Amino acid sequence: QVQLVESGGGLVQAGGSLGLSCAASGRTFNNYYMGWFRQAPGKEREFVAAISRSGTSTYFADSVKGRFTISRDNAKNTVYLQMNSLKPEDTAVYYCAAGPRPFYSGNYYASNQYDYWGQGTQVTVSS
DSSP states (O other): OEEEEEEOOEEEETTOOEEEEEEEEESOGGGSEEEEEEEOTTSOOEEEEEEOSSSSOEEEOTTTTTTEEEEEETTTTEEEEEEOSOOGGGOEEEEEEEESSOOOTTGGGOGGGOSEEOOOEEEEEEO
């Protein structure tokens, strides 16, 4: 089992920045590929970003590419999502997720790639 706890959400004005953290506990963190997803009211959960076990490979949804960065610190069992140039359409509950299976053929965007999920943290971007 892996337990994931997100933090760092809040209210920010459009154009601002916010950093999210996801702390993992349980099994060895660096065995897991990590992802961030989000779900806006009335919409399906969608992929935001993902990172490989070593942190050398990162992947982003087109909607956040160039504005968001994902990183991890395996010594601290933590994955981060830095969000810049935020837009009202970025408003959502953000979830981090962990999975043991390697990324291939673009499967990093699929929810079923990940076995463990956090409870989520709310991000609200005002216009």
